[in-house]
Amino acid sequence: MKLRLMVNGESRETEVREGESLLYVLRERLGLFGSKNACEQGECGSCSVYLDGELVCACLVLAGQAEGSEVVTVEGLSEGERLHPVQEAFLEAGAVQCGFCTPGLIVAAHDLLSRNSEPTEAEVREALAGNLCRCTGYEKILTAVQMAAETTP
Amino acid sequence: MRPYKYVRAQDVDGAVATLAEAPNAAFLAGGTNLVDLMKLEVMTPDMLVDVRRLTSDRVEGLDDGGLRIGAAVPNSVLAADHKIRSRYPALSQALLAGASGQLRNLATTGGNLLQHTRCVYWQDVTTPCNKREPGSGCSAIEGHNKNHAILGASEHCVATHPSDMAVAMAALDAFINVQGPEGERRIPIEELHRLPGDEPQRDTTLQHGELITSVDLPPVEFFSNSKYRKVRERASYAFALVSVAAALDIEDGIVGDVRIALGGVAHKPWRATKAEEALRGEPASEANFRAAADIELEDAQPLRDNAFKVPLARNVITRTLLDLSEEGR
Numbered sequence: 001m002k003l004r005l006m007v008n009g010e011s012r013e014t015e016v017r018e019g020e021s022l023l024y025v026l027r028e029r030l031g032l033f034g035s036k037n038a039c040e041q042g043e044c045g046s047c048s049v050y051l052d053g054e055l056v057c058a059c060l061v062l063a064g065q066a067e068g069s070e071v072v073t074v075e076g077l078s079e080g081e082r083l084h085p086v087q088e089a090f091l092e093a094g095a096v097q098c099g100f101c102t103p104g105l106i107v108a109a110h111d112l113l114s115r116n117s118e119p120t121e122a123e124v125r126e127a128l129a130g131n132l133c134r135c136t137g138y139e140k141i142l143t144a145v146q147m148a149a150e151t152t153p
Numbered sequence: 154m155r156p157y158k159y160v161r162a163q164d165v166d167g168a169v170a171t172l173a174e175a176p177n178a179a180f181l182a183g184g185t186n187l188v189d190l191m192k193l194e195v196m197t198p199d200m201l202v203d204v205r206r207l208t209s210d211r212v213e214g215l216d217d218g219g220l221r222i223g224a225a226v227p228n229s230v231l232a233a234d235h236k237i238r239s240r241y242p243a244l245s246q247a248l249l250a251g252a253s254g255q256l257r258n259l260a261t262t263g264g265n266l267l268q269h270t271r272c273v274y275w276q277d278v279t280t281p282c283n284k285r286e287p288g289s290g291c292s293a294i295e296g297h298n299k300n301h302a303i304l305g306a307s308e309h310c311v312a313t314h315p316s317d318m319a320v321a322m323a324a325l326d327a328f329i330n331v332q333g334p335e336g337e338r339r340i341p342i343e344e345l346h347r348l349p350g351d352e353p354q355r356d357t358t359l360q361h362g363e364l365i366t367s368v369d370l371p372p373v374e375f376f377s378n379s380k381y382r383k384v385r386e387r388a389s390y391a392f393a394l395v396s397v398a399a400a401l402d403i404e405d406g407i408v409g410d411v412r413i414a415l416g417g418v419a420h421k422p423w424r425a426t427k428a429e430e431a432l433r434g435e436p437a438s439e440a441n442f443r444a445a446a447d448i449e450l451e452d453a454q455p456l457r458d459n460a461f462k463v464p465l466a467r468n469v470i471t472r473t474l475l476d477l478s479e480e481g482r
Contacts (some may be wrong), residue, residue: 018159019201021188041189042256054229054258060188061259062181064159065203108254129390130253 003063007032008076018064023047025063026073034074034103045131048104048111049073055111057130074103077110086110089148090141097135105131109145113152119145154192158200165332165364168204173334173362180204180364182225182264185256190269195276195285208263208366212236218372221330224263224365228318229254231262241370243379243398247321250383253390263365266319266329266345269356270312270420271392273297283309284353291353299458300394303466304450305419310353311456314346314421315392321381323422324398324414326371333363342368346421353420375402375410378480382473383416384465393417395465401437401477408432408441411474413449415466425449428470437478439471446470 003016007030014029021040026032026049036046040059047058050072058071077084083091086109096102105128112119112127119127124145125138133141159181162168172178178200181187190196209223212234220236231237232248252260274280274292281290293301293311301311319342327342345357359365370376379400385391396416402409411432413425428449435441446467453463 019154019157040192042185042259045253045255048255054227055255056259057185057255060184060256062159062184062188062201062203064161065181065184065205067161111254126389127254130255 001064003067005066005068006070008072016063018062020063021059022049022051022061022063022066022071023058025066026058026071032073032075036100036103038100039132043130043132044101044104045108045128046101046104048107048131050107050111055108072107074107077106084110085151086113086145086148089144089151093140093144093147095136095140095144097133101131101133101135105133105141109148112145113149117152118149121146155194155197155199157191157198159203160200161203162207165204165207165366168202168207169332169334169362169364171200171202172364175200175202176361178202182261183227183259184264185252185260186264186268190276193276194278196269204263204364205261208364215369215372220370222262222368222370224261224367226262227258228252228260228262228265229257231318232257240377241321241325241379242377243324243381243400244318244321244370246381247317247383247396247398250381250393250396251317262318262368265316266322266342266365266368267357267359268316271315272301272312275312284312284349287352287354294456297458298456300392300417301456301459302419303453303455303459303462304415304423305348305421306454307349307351307353309351310349310420312349312353312420313417314356314419316422317381317383317393317396317416319346320396320414320416320422321379321398322368322370323424324400324412325376325379326373326412328369328371329365330367330369331359331363332366333360335360337366339369342422343424349420356420373400376400376412378402378477379412380473380477380480382469382476384469395462395469397466397469397473399470399473399477401474403437403478406436408435408437413470413474415449415470418453418462418466425470427451432474437474439475442471442474443467 179198181201210225383396428445
């Protein structure tokens with residue numbers, strides 16, 4: 001089938017099998033490699049994107065279900081070369097090690113701060129519970145989100 | 154994942170008719186349980202009929218004063234609904250205690266009710282499992298069974314129902330509205346899920362082709378004094394070892410009415426009717442709460458690894474009722 005999507009503000013059209021995942025479409029059909037493919041079970045959050053404004057795991061959304069939807073991936077958060085304050089904060093805090101979980105965490109942190117501009121540490125932990133990181137021990141990620149909360153307009 | 158056909162139905166009638174003619178097809182809503190199980194080849198439907206946009210995605214008032222929750226209402230939206238938060242707080246708390254933000258945004262009310270057990274043997278196609286392959290045996294009875302049932306299990310299956318939401322709905326006397334090939338029917342939630350018996354492959358009493366279209370909550374005033382408490386191995390993003398949803402009506406220190414349901418202990422949300430019965434008309438005291446919990450748990454049959462669930466359930470019931478008796482005074 002032909003799939004039409006708005007991706008990061010651009011109208012995209014691509015041929016897909018209805019049963020493949022939105023994550024597969026983003027990475028393999030549209031060349032957006034920011035969203036990562038890890039557990040494919042909706043457990044790790046590395047494929048977190050916005051689907052019609054809601055944070056979801058793209059690995060669990062079938063391409064057919066996304067027809068006509070608006071998708072924002074991690075690539076859509078920066079403005080050209082200028083990184084989003086959440087991305088800047090992750091760099092500044094050293095919240096990135098292997099980097100595999102980072103795009104999903106950045107989108108999830110972006111979602112949290114758009115709803116709650118001054119989250120407590122407990123709120124940050126709860127909001128990021130669906131994003132697993134096997135390197136950092138999370139401490140610097142928590143620091144990064146608090147830094148981003150202070151700098152996000 | 155095995156190949157399958159994806160179909161987007163035009164309306165509920167069409168979806169039900171399509172499924173009725175396709176014995177190995179399944180409805181697809183949020184996909185947060187079905188799609189992952191298909192990747193593991195635990196579930197192998199040959200066709201998915203997408204119903205996510207077919208049923209209502211709104212919470213609306215009913216003429217009797219109750220609420221109707223459309224089957225397509227996402228878990229996150231239902232948890233945030235102000236009518237649910239003020240009149241049925243246990244339901245909102247239960248929803249927020251489940252899964253992650255990403256999953257709650259996708260998962261629907263109807264789908265949450267129908268989610269499958271997280272028994273590791275059911276999810277592992279290399280091991281025997283009577284639920285997945287009737288007659289093959291139960292690997293959990295002698296295996297790792299810390300997370301398994303202590304009430305209502307059978308020699309064929311000791312799996313538990315994983316939903317938090319359904320436990321709250323069981324305590325809150327919800328009704329499930331269903332449309333199927335034979336027409337519409339309305340099922341008390343108590344009769345939706347079933348105990349495993351000798352047919353553990355059947356999680357619910359729904360027939361093939363029946364679609365949940367909405368859930369009704371009755372207008373019961375004291376349900377505003379309700380609470381969900383979940384005990385798990387970490388503070389977030391884990392299934393319940395034991396959970397309890399309870400609602401308490403208390404007057405001059407006496408229990409007027411009460412609802413209690415347990416999660417993590419049985420193949421279905423476990424409505425603790427014996428404990429409720431024991432408490433009606435009795436003083437709302439810690440000793441009475443504890444005694445009522447003991448009555449409910451008398452029939453518990455723990456497995457090798459989960460004897461801890463019996464005292465845990467007793468304590469969680471008692472603590473939750475104590476909280477409600479203080480808050481509801």
